[in-house]
Amino acid sequence: MSTADTFAPRLCLLGRFTLTCGPTVLDVGTAAQRLLAYLGLRHHGTRTVVAGTLWPDVPEERAHGSLRTALWRLHRGREPLVCSAGDALSLAESVTVDARTLMDSALHVVDASPLALAPSPELFFAGDLLPGWDEDWVLFERERLRQLRLHALDALAHRLLAEGHHALALEAALESVRVEPLRESAHRAVVAVHLAEHNVLEAVRHYLVFRDLLDVELGVEPSARFVAMFPTATQARLMRLTRE
Template sequence: MHSITPASDAPPPSRVVRVLGGLSVTCAGVRLVVPPGSRRLLAHLALHPAGVDRRAAAGILWPAVGDGRAAGNLRSALWRLQQVGCPLVEAEQTVLRLRDDVEVDLRHLEAWATRVLAGAPEPADLAVDPGPIAQLELLPGWYDDWLLAARERLQLRLLHALEALSRLLREAGRPAAAVEAVHVAVLAEPLRESGQRALIEAHQAAGDWVAARRQYDAFRRMLRREVGVEPSAELTAVATAHG
């Protein structure tokens, strides 16, 4: 995540919850052991910075048991989480949330994507390594229903952001970096026409018209083979244009 967070003179955060690539917690640089029964609660709170309703969270995290048992499981998970030796959760009567001084890696990534997609990046946003971004996965190996939609949304958002990053790099006069940024997105989802178009345009911006046409021809063959359709007329027009 260091490549996504802009450089700063501020001291490193004392409490960090990471959900990208797996769940982990560090406090003052020391990695904490999160009790097994509290891991899902901590992850759920990390995904909801505004906080969650206690009753709703209990039902989401323990859907296979009754309301009373789910509420008991939530209380137990919360109590164990409060015994890890580092305050992480702010518990109100009806709402649970992570404390304001707890940083979550996902929020840095979301903020980066928001700036890039809005076309208003900070200078450091254009210097990130696109490879690690494309490989980021939200809590891999977890298959809870409440998590699957969030993981899919994040993956789609990252693909959009990498395509937008490529366009911004082209506009900044860095076509080679633009090719690299969108290439990792195309490798992740080769049938997305928006990614293929961004890659073709990046090749063209770099003056490599042969690579641009080769990319289009390869995409056309793959689309015919896998889906049985042709590329859009708009993409064909872009790919067959001449510099």
């Protein structure tokens, strides 16, 4: 990594908002944080759209004024973090965004590209997108990223299992379960790892815990596909347990 890369601005949106430049944490204020997060997730936007999205409950003129203040604060005494081309705003190319890297890594894994080429698969285990922010546009982006992360974790677990990396596959599957406890495909991935290691007891225990959770939360049973993963004798015992 070059010195320029080391000191390039980094925008962290997974977990608590953080903007750094090398070892220095930059304090830009709440409004500028919202602007950077918006552009970090959506890449660009017109001034009118950005102002209306970030300040939806105030008159248009005041929203534009708040946007101008946020831009001034970001540009004050430092290299601009936001670029302006006419009416369009975008994040400076020098700024790296962890959420964008996560998206790239997730799409890389889902597309079945070589795992070694994924930008940063460790971000699959990072925190949620901007927890505590409740604006509509953040909620939309959080759910979009959550779904992409879940699909990537499922794909990663199965690929690692196929390559014989059982411990890593289990970590990916359990992270998917943590993100969405009612997601059956994640639980099937956990059970697949246990069965691959011939840990039938662990597989059955995990299945039964998920079955009980599903019954309490949704009043339904796991799919027949899930039960079919087990050896025939175990399937029969699981069916009896279900009827009981």
